[in-house]
Amino acid sequence: MRPVLRRIAVAVVATWCISVSAQEFVVRDIRVEGVQRTEAGTVFSYLPIRVGDRFDSERGTQAIRALYASGLFKDVRLEVDGDVLVVIVDERPAISAIDLTGVTEFDKDQVLKSLRDVGLAEGRIFDRSLLERAEQELRRQYLSRGLYGVDVKTTVTPIERNRVNVSVAAIEGEISRIRSITFTGNSVFSESVLRSQMELSTPNWLSWYTKRDQYSRQKLSADLESVRSYYLNRGYLDFKIDSVQVSISQDKRDIFVSVNVSEGDRYIVSGVKLTGELLGLDEELQPLVDVKPGEVFSAERINAVAKRVTDRMSTLGYAFATANPNPEANREKREVAFTIVVDPGRRVYVRRVNIAGNNRTRDEVIRREVRQFESAWFDSDRVRLSRDRIDRLGFFESVTMETPAVPSAPDQVDVNVTVKERATGNIQIGAGYSSSEGLVLSGGIAQQNLFGSGNALSLEINTSKANRVIAIAHTDPYVTPEGISRSIEIFDRKSDLAKLGLSSVGYSTRGAGVVFGVPFTEYDRVFFGLRYENTTIDLTAFSPLRYVQYVEQFGEKSNSLALTTGWSRDDRDNLLVPTRGRYQRAFSEVGLPGLDLQYYRLNYQYQQFFPLFSRVTLAFNGEIGYGDGYSGDPYPFFKNYYVGGIGSVRGFETGSLGPRDVDESPLGGNRRLNFSLEAYVPIPGADRTLRALSFVDAGQVWGLEVRRDAAGNPIGDSRGRPVYDKEKLDLGNLRYSVGIGVAWISPLGPLKLSYAYPLNKKPEDRIQRFQFQIGTGF
DSSP states (O other), rough: OOOHHOOOOOOOOHHHHHTTTSSSSOEEEEEEESSSSOOOOHHHOOOOTTTTTOOOHHHHHHHHHHHHHSEEEEEEEEEEEEEEEEEEEEEEEEEEEEEEEEEESSSSHHHHHHHHHHSTTTTTTHHHHHHHHHHHHHHHHHHHHOOTTTTHHHHHHHHTEEEEEEEEEOOOOOOOOOEEEESSSSSSSSSSHHTTTTTTOOTTTTTEEEHBBBHHHHHHHHHHHHHHHHHHTTTTTTTTEEEEEEOOOTOOOOEEEEEEEOOOOOOEEEEEEEEEEETHHHHHGGOOOOOOSSOOOHHHHHHHHHHHHHHHHHHHOTTOOEEEEEEEEEETTEEEEEEEEOOOOOEEEEEEEESSSSSSSSSHHHTOOOOOOTTSSHHHHHHHHHHHHHHHOOEEEEEEEEEEEEETTTEEEEEEEEEEEOEEEEEEEEEETTTEEEEEEEEEESSSSSGGSSEEEEEEEEEEEEEEEEEEEEETTTTSSOEEEEEEEEEEEEEGGGGGGGGEEEEEEEEEEEEEESSSSEEEEEEEEEEEEEEEEEEEEEOHHHHHHHHHOOSEEEEEEEEEEEEEEOOOOOOSOOOEEEEEEEEEEEOBBBBBBEEEEEEEEEEEEEEEEOOEEEEEEEEEEEEEEOOTOOOOGGBOOOOOOOSOTEEEEEEOOBBBBBTTTBOBEEEEEEEEEEEEEETSSSSSSOOEEEEEEEEEEOOEEOOOOOOOEEEEEEEBBOOOOEEOOOOGGOOEEEEEEEEEEETTEEEEEEEEEEOOTTTTTEOEEEEEESSSOO
8 A cells, every 4th residue: 555655645746746837947956955864965866857957847757756766755845946946855764773672582683684684774764664574574483483472563763863763572472382183084094103204293391392392384284295105105095185274272372283184095016117218228227126016005115216217317427317107096906007207318418517615625625526527428426426525524514516407508517516614623722521531631733624725734632640642643635646645643642541440550652653545446445554653661569460471571661663554445425424324444553573562453343324214323333353462472461452431332431341350450352342233313403413322332352361260269370470361252241231322523522421221241340321521532
């Protein structure tokens, strides 16, 4: 109505203007009256008449329209004083202040920003239509959050100098909760089963966090599609939702949802065949059809067949291939046959690879990970591999790849890589706490993406009552264009096993190492390097005799030069929070002859990640290690493996499992086996690295054990010292635990909390059910 009234008013004024100015004249001067804040020059800038122009009724009408269109005035009049044109205006008021009261559901700064975006802000010209629009939008936002009883009122108060104060007051009321969700017409599946397919639910003890009991039309539509998919995936081809009723109580606190469905009959697949342009790939495409006659119809499986066909086509350059399943139902026999019509479309090649979002990271750092080349045929597998390789760099919060068609070129596409960078460097002085190590003071400089080059440089200073680390490391992942990497490290580490509750002995190791990595496939890399170590052993009067005997035989100080070799295979989709893929690593360390220590260590690690559901990831981790001396030298005890605690078998004290000395202190061992199975669930609304988890752990370490008599007493040699024998590897000694926990890559460093229950603890085991670690690696 307001635009109509405005046009009528303009017409009336224009008519009046024509009547008072029927006699044309030449404008000798223009006078502006009624302005308070607006400069006269601003009025002249909108006025289409200048001094010296001939004034008539048509030009008067144009002038009034132009001044109204500026939005600065609510009334405009033209008068004639001889040959002087008088412009009389009534200014619209300006907004002096906007006050929000009662708004607690939204951040006030965000609300003010939203008002500013639509033109309502301090200093702006007040427009009531904009205020009404903003009021309706705010009310709609409240409704989307389940506040159906909200009352939003706006008040405009005039003040001096033609200004107004705008007040927006909200009485939010209580959030409307879903009190019931009912289904009618269902007989095959119970109401509780159908409700379990929905995100929306009635209130429960977690509703304060999940907010699943807050009604939303969009959420309900998505939930109904989930229910539809549930039926279609179980054979009910004719399933349909007849009606949906949503009602609200009189006090607008309770919402009731009722869904009426028709289930129909259950269908069996009678056959699936591929037709269309198969490009001579019939024998290759047919094995992709894994739905066999006689099986229960599943829309999900049929669509999966179609997707596998289009995915295979897209690896051959047919980026826009389609495979449409067409059902042919026999309702009498309750059977359905599917004909999947394949249309490969045009074969396309990639015109250009575009990279966006990398404000710090150099283009070449991203581009060297891209395996889809320009001017080559499009290959969806290479596009997917490129995305995973870029994501595994660990420099970005997110990586997306799009393949839009090139306008006016039907046989070309572009590959658009868009990244969102994350902080990869920090200067840190901080503290953490570990249930096993106590207070950990740390500081250092680390940059995983130095100057955007992809190189990593770190200076680490980390100290606790049990471990001290001073280390500097540099890694260049592309020493050569072929992707050979080089890592250099200089370190000084000191460990006090007594303060870990393990043994009354400490040792410090200083040294340096260099490792080269050579890729030989997209996923595989071999490593080789050298590491020099100088180790000093610190004994006390209470040190286990095993360690005392070692020092007596080889001295407190030793030097070693170790050759390190290894192999890794990594096809995980993400470095920080993988959801699918596999990681394997084999590593060997051999102390070379000529120095004090001659030993070897062999390690193998296997990780597998499975996406169970849309939000649940199952992760398996297994590790095995073996070490020994050669040429008559014993295995150095400071190279021992330790099992127990976070990273191995939770619920047992850190490093406490395995053989013990005569004083019952853990000795560790030269053989290790541990594995775990974890289920990760991301916490809604939080950082993607914050996840809840449940786990099953198992592990043990075997080494040298004290020889004992039938009564369990230690047996000594002729000098009364304990005698040690190689412990038999018995899988019956494995320890098991189950539990729950939380994992998060926090600003202070990786964090893990766990509460575990040991399943087969022995009397000599040290139990620690709750464990956590933050600020140090694990």
